[in-house]
Amino acid sequence: MATLDAAVVELPGVGKALADKLASLGVERIADLVLHLPLRYEDRSRLQRVVMLRHNATAQLALRVLDADTRPGPRRQLRVQCEDAEGQALLLRFFHFRNTQTSGFRPGAGVRVFGTARATPAGWEMVHPEYRLFPALDAVRAEGVLAPVYPLTAGITQARIRTLVDKALSCAASDPRWAESPSALAAPSTLEALQCLHQPRNADEAAAMEAGQHPAQRRLAKEELLAHQLSLRMVKQRARQYRAPAIEGVRQARLVLAERLGFALTGAQERVIDEIGKDLASAQPMVRLVQGDVGSGKTVVAAAAMLAAARAGWQSAMMAPTELLAEQHARTLADWLAPLGVNVVLLTGRQSKAERSDSQSRLAGGQVQVAVGTHALFQSDTAFHALGLVVVDEQHRFGVRQRLALRDKAAPDCRPHQLVMTATPIPRTLAQTAYADLDLSVIDELPPGRTPVVTAAVSNTRREAVVERLREALAHGRQAYWVCTLIEDSEQLAAQAAEEAAELLQASLPAVRIGLAHGRMKANEKQAVMRAFKAGELQVLVATTVIEVGVDVPNASIMVIENAERLGLSQLHQLRGRVGRGHTESQCLLMYQPPLGEATRERLDVMRRTHSGFDIAEKDLALRGPGELLGRRQTGVVGLKVADPVRDADLLPEMITLAEALLANDAEQAMIHRLVARWVGDVQRYGQV
Template identity: 55%
Template structure:
């Protein structure tokens, strides 16, 4: 007995158990794939299509070109030469013969293929022993009434759901589409907007995607460029944009302390041994304008490695101190936090500003004393790791929360720091920073709740790093190059991608490399640092390198962020083909921080894949972090680039930021219009695509 159909109004949110054939076990398997409601099935789009709208004469088949054929069984052979095998020869009126070959089959299937039976089969022919054959085609036996009768639409092939067969999934989706509401009930966007973009209604788009007509542009469908896909991508991007904007609006409904007193900031600017670049001054002006408002600042400052974000953060912190409030700067690693601490103490303490330190390794009486100073306000600027957010840490008057390398923190960690300063409806201003340049399209989609500033100019005196790409066979030359560089008083890095030897990975292990280089360069002091070391051991080695007590540092990618050694002028990255562009760019940013000419050598293990070749060529040809970020987005996609856990961007079902970037300006325009004029429609769009999932940080 079939289950009653849900009402149209509730159709999209109806559970899949309302479908015939979906009991608790099947529902659980579907839910594991994120398919819970009818709407989830509507948006579970095909990954490809099979054209069964025509029957190809067997004589016209081409090897490698999928086709549908129909003919009569002429012979059946069941064999067991090396493994069970079923061969079925079929012919048609074109006097062609085709063999259907099966390695996995049941006795019932053998009985279906009696000589004289009419069979329709679909698959990709390939050359066999006796002409063309199709291995494991999809097929069915047809009667005389069905002979030659074909459908009007292409057949969908859906992404697999573990434990649910393709035929069952296809049947359930077809059944769910019967409950698709009428156009007027389903559509949320004004018709004139869609017409201006040349896009169909949502109902037409969904119907087309699941059953494209026989004359559909299949290459466009497979490339994600068909108007039906663009329509769905537009609405999904719009829902994510609205979700972020709504969170921003909710955040800015809070009050924040107005920070206007810039006397300390002006004193620091005058005392600095260098002048701010034009980009640093522009970004600080944007930050200062935000901090002068009674609503909380929500600003992302992105800038390439070495562009001078910390100075901007220091000036912003002084605006808080100038008003008798506190600022906190949180970094993802102790190494990076310590570097910020050294810079801020050097700049701020001569101005009479007390800069404090709070990290996991501080314990006992030292921690207790630090907590008292933070709670009393004696510590005016507090630098630390995620220890800043732990229970027991209470601020006296936190007015500005600064988060560095924000993409390395989870949503809850950023919120926790903000909440440390929340009191009686007042929340701290928020400044988040990243040294990983973000492509404009990605920033538009991922950070619509933030204002974005870019420090797109390097300070004068920074020498461009020369990047060369070499095969691993030339390692011996590089050992001599290190010897020469260190003889001139310079320091060098040798970066490895793994710690221990592995039979499965063709990569030089860091441990082995350290031993080999120590033996090859007996006159040099060779240090070794990796992620599995105890934090204090790692810090000691890094400190020795920074102070010049280590000539060559062999390291894993643990040094990617936050190491500032101006005297290091040579970096060798082993097995560079195994690293992503962003990581390679961050590593390269560890050299070229002084005035000496610097080099980065990318060693690769041949043969190179096409993607690896593109990455290395990009690194060789440009040092512009924004250009590299755009290429990274093209090669890797947004999910990997941002880190899936923190953002939710990778959770797009249909949209692809690299492919659909040109839709973003329209998404922003429509989004702002909806928030102003049709807020109830904005709510419905967010509920449809995102629901109650808290995918984005409001921090």
């Protein structure tokens, strides 16, 4: 029998074509089938009558075949007329069938069917139900099980995936390694718990599992959280085996920078800079995540670290997700650092070849201490003279390999320090689950002078009132954003929506200078519009969500977001953070398309009541789950199969303590590696940052 570590193609009945389809579900090893868990369960333990059917609901019935025939036409079909024991009729229809199937449906035969019932003007019918034939109606028996319903992909049926999972469970039963787990996790065993999830014994068990409260599920959630904690701590330990440049003088750099800026840093900024300073002074590579709300001053923190690196003879690279944000960072850092003797260059893919070549030459020659850019920073033709610090802004927008490519620009025998930043506050539970391989710093204080943003939800039926409010603010010299969103993930459609909105606004406000920015514009055109808006030459900027990051206009005091119900809390908060940067009271108007569902109404109400990014992140996590908050890591969103960071938050402290104890015990190392391989797979591929 094949081992669980074997490729799924080694399982009987799995050829290359099926293996390719399974790979799209993340199933590559036989073990992955064991961990491919049901979404829900279908009750097939009893038989229903036709009179009990509900439209578009699934049901299992015992029927007698009355007649079967094929109908020609554009969609050739097999039609089987049936009735139950009470004489109530139901039609079975098949559009994909073999001729031999027709002969199986002989009059008088019994048939057990399971499928979705549909009420039509001609009566009840099922299209392509699962079925099994019996000699007669009184011989039909219920399937007698709670059938698991698995995630599928094109070309794989529920019946096929159930068969494959059963075979994989048989492999697991003969593999003693699946009986091995830390004694602290107690009963049931891993395999017993998995068998319970795949094959619940009754409806009560299935309901508990769907609610995430079954003991077997909690047992597996513990093990999975433990495996992830172990894997990320192993990555952290491995990183500490490398040498990094020892960079002293971060506190002195902070004082010099603050004097240059002409304003005092917040206590939170000073605390985080000091935390970074301790890391940089070490000969081990720093890997630190700095999270802070919109406008909390993360760039100043990074600038202090880069100034210290430059004074110690090392270069820094700052990677931003968009050219607009990279340009803003380059301008800001040049304003701050150039007077202190630090040269800053910008590297983006849309620069002219001559301009980029000149910057790359100065960077490789050591004449430049700070490079700011997008993906161009880690391209093969970009080299550093002495890279000592890597700063990644909005880290969740980059894949692991991109960050590693930039890290590998350092000398072969030296790892640069890494500082990754996000303006999307991550709830503590989620940070402990997904970023246990990073040290965490939090800027939990806003600089003085930031005015609170008054937020209101407004139906788009009141568009004229919104435009009138805009007119009044513009008459007092303020500026405004008007953001357009669409459900479809299409930059072309979003651009069309923005263009239409700009035309309508211009018609309503003919004397107002309105600019337009969206992702389908040429980079230089878009940047010119942004610069004009920042300089006050434009009064209103109509844009898609490209302005979520990268624009800092203190005079902008109104943000209008169309179809706000289509965005998540974190993205709404990011957009709202574009206003309230000056000393004038600012407003954010969330225009929505009525009617609103309960969840959407709650989301908009959270925005109206809450201004803390950390509180909003907690609510967003509860409403949308971890994937939307974190973005994708190299092997998927967080990578959890059973555990849920919100539901299972109470389990995490115990698993963190257990992970630390196991890693300290040399006798447990073999079991640790098997546990990590079971749940995570390739630790290096998953966890490196």
